[in-house]
Amino acid sequence: xxxxxxxxxxxEIVSRVSSVLADMTGDWDIDYEGEINRETRLIGDLAFxxxxxxxxxxxxxxEFQKRGIPFEKLLMIDGRYVxxxxxxxxxxxLSANM
Amino acid sequence: xxxxxxxxxxxxxxxVGEGPDVVLVHGLATxxxxxxxxxxxxxxxxxxxxxxxLRGHGYSSMPVNGYTSADMxxxxxxLMDHLGIEDAYLVGHSFGGVVALQYATRHPERVKGLVIADxxxxxxxxxxxxxxxxxxxxxxxxxxxxxxxxxxxxxxIGMRLLEELARQKVRNGGASAHEGFNPFGGMGKGERSxxxxxxxxxxxxxxxxxxxxxxxxxxxxxxxxxxMLLIYGERxxxxxxxxQLQQRLPNTDTIIVPGVGHFHPITRxxxxxxxxxDFIGIAKLGEExxxxxxPFGPGFARRxxxxxAGWVE
Numbered sequence: 001x002x003x004x005x006x007x008x009x010x011x012e013i014v015s016r017v018s019s020v021l022a023d024m025t026g027d028w029d030i031d032y033e034g035e036i037n038r039e040t041r042l043i044g045d046l047a048f049x050x051x052x053x054x055x056x057x058x059x060x061x062x063e064f065q066k067r068g069i070p071f072e073k074l075l076m077i078d079g080r081y082v083x084x085x086x087x088x089x090x091x092x093x094l095s096a097n098m
Numbered sequence: 099x100x101x102x103x104x105x106x107x108x109x110x111x112x113x114v115g116e117g118p119d120v121v122l123v124h125g126l127a128t129x130x131x132x133x134x135x136x137x138x139x140x141x142x143x144x145x146x147x148x149x150x151x152l153r154g155h156g157y158s159s160m161p162v163n164g165y166t167s168a169d170m171x172x173x174x175x176x177l178m179d180h181l182g183i184e185d186a187y188l189v190g191h192s193f194g195g196v197v198a199l200q201y202a203t204r205h206p207e208r209v210k211g212l213v214i215a216d217x218x219x220x221x222x223x224x225x226x227x228x229x230x231x232x233x234x235x236x237x238x239x240x241x242x243x244x245x246x247x248x249x250x251x252x253x254x255i256g257m258r259l260l261e262e263l264a265r266q267k268v269r270n271g272g273a274s275a276h277e278g279f280n281p282f283g284g285m286g287k288g289e290r291s292x293x294x295x296x297x298x299x300x301x302x303x304x305x306x307x308x309x310x311x312x313x314x315x316x317x318x319x320x321x322x323x324x325x326m327l328l329i330y331g332e333r334x335x336x337x338x339x340x341x342q343l344q345q346r347l348p349n350t351d352t353i354i355v356p357g358v359g360h361f362h363p364i365t366r367x368x369x370x371x372x373x374x375x376d377f378i379g380i381a382k383l384g385e386e387x388x389x390x391x392x393p394f395g396p397g398f399a400r401r402x403x404x405x406x407a408g409w410v411e
Contacts, residue, residue, distance in 0.1 A: 049286040050131035051156045058099060058112050068114075072139050079135060079367060081285035 013091040014038050020059045021046065021087065038088035050081065060094070069097055099157070104176035105169070108159040111150035111177060115142035118210070119183045120378065122149045123174065125192025126308065127260045127281060127295040129156030132191065135284060137363060140371035144380045148186075150177055152194070154298040165298075165307035167193065167314060171200035178208065187378045189213040191363055192256075192336075193308065196220075203318045211325040213374055214343070216334050216360050218256065220311040221319070222342035225253040231335045235359060241266065254309060256335050256360065261299060264292035281361065320346055327377040329353045329370060331362040351377065 018036040025036075025046050032045045042048040048056075057071045074093040075081060101110045112130070120141055124132040130149035141147045151158040152170055164170075174197060178186065185208050190198035195217030202209040218226055228234070228250050234242060241262045242249050252258045260281060267282065267289060282288030282295070298304045326347060330340040332354050344352050355362045355369050363370040 043286045047286065047290070049282070049288055049291055050134065050284050051129045051151070051291065053285055054112070054129075054131045054134050055099065055110070055157055062099070072135075075285075076135055076139075081135065 010091050010095045013094050014087055016063055017087055017090050020063050040087045041084050043084040064098060066098055102180045104173040105164060107153040107161050107173060109150055109173055109177060110157040111148060114138060114147050115145055117145040119186035120145045120147050121186045121188050123190035123194030123198045125194045136367035136371055140375060148181060154302060154304055160298060160302060163303040165304040166310045166312035167196040167200045168312035170197040174201045185210050187211045189374060191215040192217055200314055203322050206324055209324050211378060213327045213377060215329045215363055216331055216336050217339060218336040219339045221314055221316050223339045226255050226335050227253055228255055264295045267292040326350045329373055331358040331360055332356050333359040
């Protein structure tokens with residue numbers, strides 16, 4: 001039951017994060033034409049750069065009305081940015097850290 | 099998304115943490131993400147950190163003019179007023195340090211202390227040529243070799259190399275021929291940031307404005323009396339500014355970061371963050387600091403400044 005509840009919550013988070021990303025990237029000149037979903041990669045598909053990640057952090061905190069989420073645990077390894085991450089990675093992280 | 103209108107520009111900002119106010123001012127061709135991996139993470143547990151994108155950078159808008167350090171200091175003034183920041187420690191890297199110094203000399207009552215990391219101040223360092231610091235490093239060698247023009251006589255070589263790097267990045271579709279540090283961001287290709295920098299240079303008054311000393315005279319600098327930390331890379335092309343400011347302001351703390359160049363807050367981050375924490379009075383004596391080669395502990399900067407007082411001779 002607990003797992004099912006978590007799965008539902010994560011799906012809802014995926015949906016809300018996807019919506020935030022769609023707003024952010026709406027007027028970008030990028031090749032990606034598919035729907036944003038759990039598998040969408042921020043760098044590989046949406047051509048994210050560092051500033052977009054930082055802005056996404058602000059947008060997600062606004063969307064979920066929560067501050068101080070430890071995003072650095074998701075975004076950094078040994079003081080360097082991760083190579084890429086998916087919407088699903090972000091949703092799972094938020095599910096576990098909000 | 100938090101933003102405000104400052105002197106006709108839409109300025110995006112964000113605040114993280116609680117405590118004494120620290121405002122971080124990034125340099126040219128980058129944006130507030132410059133601070134995210136290291137400085138923000140080091141400061142946010144003890145300070146309220148404000149980061150913003152300078153006009154023409156990051157998510158902020160790109161008006162056709164208003165890019166002198168004085169103009170951007172006016173934007174900073176609007177930001178601090180808007181956020182109700184009565185006084186703050188200002189930390190600026192490169193041109194961001196010049197903006198912070200402009201603000202600090204105009205509004206000293208709003209500044210608790212100033213950290214200048216590898217800035218070139220035009221009134222004390224009017225030109226910056228390859229010959230002043232002839233040793234070229236990895237990326238610089240390629241850029242000088244690949245450039246269509248002879249860059250050896252270029253009097254603003256730091257800014258010019260940033261432009262050459264951006265043009266190379268856009269030509270190569272975002273790929274960099276060099277594996278080292280990427281001034282256009284640590285995540286993704288940085289191609290959009292490179293294009294944004296070229297657009298700023300090619301379509302606005304920025305190129306000329308940035309070279310304008312904009313009233314930041316030696317007299318104004320000499321009159322500044324608040325605590326100041328200069329932290330410069332040993333191989334930096336801005337080091338003449340460090341020498342000059344150190345001579346003019348004898349009570350200023352100075353740290354030279356060994357073996358690194360202009361981008362030391364990223365390439366040698368722990369050295370930088372521990373020095374900033376020490377300067378603003380927050381000593382981090384945890385395992386992390388002990389295990390690193392970085393300076394830490396109360397009074398480090400002052401001791402270091404005295405030790406290095408002779409190196410300008």
